[in-house]
Amino acid sequence: MRVNADFTKTVTIPASAREWVASPAAGVERAMLDRIGGEVARATTIVRFAPDSYFDSHTHTGGEEFIVLKGVFSDQYGDFPEGSYVRNPIGTAHKPHTEDGCEIFVKLWQFDSADDRQFSVDMNAAKLVATEEGDRAAILHQFGDEHVSLREARAGSSAKVPFSGGGEILLLQGDLTVDGQDLEEGGWTRLPVGSTARLESAAGARYWRKTGHLLQPPAEPSTT
Numbered sequence: 001m002r003v004n005a006d007f008t009k010t011v012t013i014p015a016s017a018r019e020w021v022a023s024p025a026a027g028v029e030r031a032m033l034d035r036i037g038g039e040v041a042r043a044t045t046i047v048r049f050a051p052d053s054y055f056d057s058h059t060h061t062g063g064e065e066f067i068v069l070k071g072v073f074s075d076q077y078g079d080f081p082e083g084s085y086v087r088n089p090i091g092t093a094h095k096p097h098t099e100d101g102c103e104i105f106v107k108l109w110q111f112d113s114a115d116d117r118q119f120s121v122d123m124n125a126a127k128l129v130a131t132e133e134g135d136r137a138a139i140l141h142q143f144g145d146e147h148v149s150l151r152e153a154r155a156g157s158s159a160k161v162p163f164s165g166g167g168e169i170l171l172l173q174g175d176l177t178v179d180g181q182d183l184e185e186g187g188w189t190r191l192p193v194g195s196t197a198r199l200e201s202a203a204g205a206r207y208w209r210k211t212g213h214l215l216q217p218p219a220e221p222s223t224t
Helices: none
Strands: 011-013 020-022 028-037 041-049 064-075 078-081 084-088 102-108 119-122 136-143 146-153 157-163 167-174 188-191 195-201 205-211
Touching: 011 028, 028 188, 041 064, 041 188, 064 167, 078 084, 167 195
Parallel strands: none
Antiparallel strands: 011 188, 020 028, 028 041, 041 102, 064 078, 064 084, 064 102, 084 119, 136 146, 146 205, 157 195, 167 188, 167 205
8 A cells, every 4th residue: 555655745634634544443543644555554644543442462563653642542551641752662562542532643664773762752741942943842852864843833933944854744733834735733744855845823833843754765564
């Protein structure tokens, strides 16, 4: 399966444009943002869990990172409420479940093999500091060329931002346009290597941003 698999093009998916499909687990649906591969895939996805739903125990053979967008996501490592940012490196395993339902943004098979730190961050408590771009940011993770941050744009802001190593943005709150494209809350965009984009917010925005991670061409995971 290939969904938005041409990484030389900008892709923008507002929350209202999500297309939900059933997963192999009862009560769990997915909106695929990009995907290369079958059930085992290099993928970026919004996953929606109904109350009392779960996935069977599985190993992250390509690593996993996720953000809890709604509700509480749970596994043997703990309960992760809305605003949690979690990284499970290659070789970790868990059995995810939820009592009341939840929704997460998740990326699979996109870890550097040497990036082996497992951790979670409460983004609600993150300390943001002023940046040269004129916004505020809190660094969530850095490894090699990869840089992950939580950002806040002020009301009325407009900035031209380079994405030399490619980038992704997930709008968590507020309003944000990327080169004139309205993300809507929960919307996502992926920007190719070497691009520059104008980010604008009328009323202010809070968003997750990842850069530098697209310098290596994406590949389909091996299932052998």
